[in-house]
Amino acid sequence: MSHLKRNIVTEDGERFSAGDVPLFKVEGLSLSFRRFQKRMRENDVCVIRNMDLTINAGEIVAIVGASGSGKSLLANAVLGLLPKNAVLGGSIYFQGEVLTPERLHQLRGKEMILIPQSVQALDPLMPSARQVQAVIRSEDKQAVQRDIFAKVGLPQEAGDLYPFELSGGMSRRVLASIAMASQAKLVIADEPTPGLDEKALQEVLEHIKLLAKQGRGMMFITHDISAALQIADQIAVFYAGETIELANVQDFEGRGGKLRHPYTRALWRSLPQNDFVPLAGSQPVAGEYPSGCAFHPRCPLATELCQQQIPELRQVSGGWVRCFYA
């Protein structure tokens, strides 16, 4: 998978090149859960099959897909938060090196950090300022924390408040502050936007942009395409546990003529601000994936070939797609 090489200028004016080694790379990732049935027979339920993704420093990659497409499982797999019966295949690279369980253990929380969906993830028994200071490595923790609070628009007094005393918006700013305070190079934001009103939504998007500007790679997991399009550099579309398209933001326009995969096109056209047309059928459930292309039962372009073979991810007009007929 190649990406545009480019130079990124961080906030401090420090220049570094994204270079050949991407910050974060997922290659052919697969994931299944081992289940035991009657009489100790075991079977594997496959939930992720062919997942590919690359994130460079300073880049926001949005992962878009229906629930059940494996978005959150990817985040959990990256951070090693899967249950014991999970069987992982393929490889994950961080700064060019394979992410082994030992390395992951060292890196998570330091080099990689998660912005959780729920504001309930804050420690209820600790004032918010201390939760932010806990991840700061430098000498003067308080000064750094105050600086970050000012950046995200939190009053300094909020630092003394416990999570239950914070409003929903303030808690989200505290969560963003924690990500900013850390030295993490990769930040994973898992569904941070649903149910927010317009103002709060814009605020969350601003935080993500700010984090990327500091030179971090951002994985922005969402099912809200319009939010993704506002800030992302690249959009990865997931369907039934596969990366089916890697598209540029500019491809999402008009009636979706520039999009490569029929699912992405249907998704784009189903937005209320576009044509609002539904597509019959539903995403196959994990363990019941059809043979061949997972989308073929719903696809208007499907042929016999699609029923027999899973298409490879291939490059088409500046993006990547998993379809024979793109």
Add this chain to the structure above:
Amino acid sequence: MLEACGIGYRYRGKMWLFRDINMRIQPGEIVGLFGPSGSGKTTLAKVMAGYLRPVEGYIVVDGQTSTDRYPFLKRRKLSLTKEKKKGPNPVQLIWQHPENAVNPRWRMSKTLAEAGVTDRHLLHTLGIHDEWLIRRPHELSGGELQRFCLARSLGPQTKYLIADEMTTMLDALTQAQIWHALLHIVKQRQIGLLVISHDKHLLHRISDRLINLNALAAQSAAQSLD
């Protein structure tokens, strides 16, 4: 007509969430309601659907207040929890998280049976497959579950439907599927629909008219000053 007449609500010991709200929904009309978080949209929905008793004012459904329909409420100051005598409420509410709105231990067929929904044609229109009926909630996706919640609330007695962020947790394709099915039914049966959402595009696409809850509250505050 579903009417809110000067309703006000506050949680015990708290500030008024809203006061003196007047609103009307005609049969077959689709009204979009929006407002910032914390402005009381969901509480208003609960009051309109009879889950909460308004502190001030009253709700009139096709000329009847809730105490007309349920006289025992006069004696016992209860919210509308016991509705066995006169059948289900003609105003039904759809929640944002369907997984929290159904009994996790029941098969879907039992959930539907409890609500007295037997209309196979309705299930078909909503895109519910027969094989889903024997599943339990955790075996269905959010979109599939939300269809069951809709089916359950669309019994023959339902005249008004309140959809509170019904498709916020769903992807765009599933959202479009569910709305298309619902709009078809609503039109056919002349059901009045109140849609609560943060998604401006969605509201503009489906509503006949829009209400800003903040503006509505400010308006009634101004009137009371006059």
